[in-house]
Amino acid sequence: MKYIQTIVTITPYQQEAADILSALMGGLGYESFVDTDNGIEAYIPVAMFDETTLQTLQIPFGEFNLSFSNTTIADKNWNEEWEKNYFHPIAVANQVLVRSPFHKDYPSLPTEIIIAPKMAFGTGHHATTTMMIEHILEVDVTGKRVLDMGCGTGILGILASMRGAKEVVGIDIDQWCVDNSEENCTLNNIQNMSILQGTASTLATMDNFDLILANINRNILLEDLPTYYNRLKTGGLIILSGFYDIDKPIIDACANKHLLTSVSVKENNQWTAVAYEKVN
Numbered sequence: 001m002k003y004i005q006t007i008v009t010i011t012p013y014q015q016e017a018a019d020i021l022s023a024l025m026g027g028l029g030y031e032s033f034v035d036t037d038n039g040i041e042a043y044i045p046v047a048m049f050d051e052t053t054l055q056t057l058q059i060p061f062g063e064f065n066l067s068f069s070n071t072t073i074a075d076k077n078w079n080e081e082w083e084k085n086y087f088h089p090i091a092v093a094n095q096v097l098v099r100s101p102f103h104k105d106y107p108s109l110p111t112e113i114i115i116a117p118k119m120a121f122g123t124g125h126h127a128t129t130t131m132m133i134e135h136i137l138e139v140d141v142t143g144k145r146v147l148d149m150g151c152g153t154g155i156l157g158i159l160a161s162m163r164g165a166k167e168v169v170g171i172d173i174d175q176w177c178v179d180n181s182e183e184n185c186t187l188n189n190i191q192n193m194s195i196l197q198g199t200a201s202t203l204a205t206m207d208n209f210d211l212i213l214a215n216i217n218r219n220i221l222l223e224d225l226p227t228y229y230n231r232l233k234t235g236g237l238i239i240l241s242g243f244y245d246i247d248k249p250i251i252d253a254c255a256n257k258h259l260l261t262s263v264s265v266k267e268n269n270q271w272t273a274v275a276y277e278k279v280n
Contacts, residue, residue: 142165
């Protein structure tokens with residue numbers, strides 16, 4: 001699969017501006033982001049690239065000048081690229097280690113997840129993924145049926161399986177993510193997680209879930225939350241992230257409208273993750 005590499009220069013540079021721009025570009029279909037000294041480096045499949053829409057993006061506060069440089073790149077050995085440049089082992093809550101197959105030196109923790117880092121989002125390094133992992137660690141998933149929506153690398157569903165979930169379903173719109181999730185399930189000897197290519201509409205014919213995990217972005221969460229609600233068992237939990245703390249009131253309002261009650265909130269670097277319960 002060919003990708004467009006977009007390098008964005010933000011003047012004057014601020015980390016908060018880079019984080020918000022990453023979220024906005026994620027809404028356009030960008031899958032992977034790397035911070036640079038003066039902006040971000042992002043990747044999107046060629047078929048999803050829309051330069052006209054990209055050029056209209058603006059940071060919703062302050063005054064920033066955005067400069068975009070786009071280059072088409074061929075598929076390559078992403079394991080090698082990440083090993084050389086980006087991906088390092090990460091420990092979450094001193095309980096979960098996320099590493100790649102090529103890592104040699106890493107700490108020993110109770111749970112170890114191996115992720116083959118390719119273009120899919122979700123290696124555990126982003127604040128939203130970290131908070132989702134922390135939420136899962138606080139939930140009893142033993143014997144539960146779990147949905148990992150927008151599964152990316154499959155990291156959240158894999159963790160749920162490791163913690164005793166009876167069945168896990170992962171869904172992602174991108175076949176690249178489906179393939180990567182399947183590979184990561186094999187690497188971690190996960191045998192009860194099925195991966196499907198699709199959207200929230202794929203849930204229409206499925207049985208209900210005890211736990212739904214969705215680390216996507218604000219607009220998709222708002223659009224799909226009614227569908228998630230309909231596929232969540234009474235007493236079940238839905239954990240959402242991929243949005244900023246300034247967006248939490250909007251997410252809360254939508255959740256309350258669908259009779260979901262907030263039970264836990266985490267914040268990290270202005271990103272937010274919220275767990276809601278379906279009480280009736």
